[in-house]
Amino acid sequence: MSIDVLAEVQVRRPRDQVAAYMSDPANDREWIGGLREARLVGERPLREGSRVARVSSFMGRRVEYLNEITTLEPESVLEMRSVKAPFPMHITYTFEDRDGGTVVRNHVRGGGGFFSLGSPLFAPLVRRNVQKDLERMRDVLEAR
Helix, strand or coil, X not given: CEEXXXXXXXXXXXXXXXXXXXXXXXHHXXXXXXXXXXXXXXXXXXXXXXXXXXXXXXXXXXXXEEEEEXXXXXXXXXXXXXXXXXXXXXXXXXXXXXXXEEEEEEEEXXXXXXXXXXHHXXXXXXXXXXHHHHHHHHXXXXXX
16 A cells, blocks of 8 residues: 555745755754754755755654656656655645645655555654645644
8 A cells, every 4th residue: 555645735925935945955954843964965056956965853763865857847846756765655745836835735645665564554743744744834834
């Protein structure tokens, strides 16, 4: 079985600001729960093929992974996939104008490895964490 989670939040900020914030790994620790480190591997600017190294804590375990940007359409789509991780993941952020703000969607898909033994148990936890991360990002941006 695999994980397939979609979360959404409305942010009262322009799409260009929201997308720029979420596309900068330097901001990841501020809004992604459990994340301890995040850094761009290589040079700026972020582009397709760029890699982001992250260290997080999940269920009390240290998790190191490396994501590669597979699609980058500024202000519209940021997709990445894990190229080194205990479990394969594919993450898609989309940004859409709505009611003077931005709707952000985070679609997380993955499975195997750590998740293969109990994904029905993990799916609600992952869904909750992904939604909380988006809400934290919204709160950070709206407070500015």
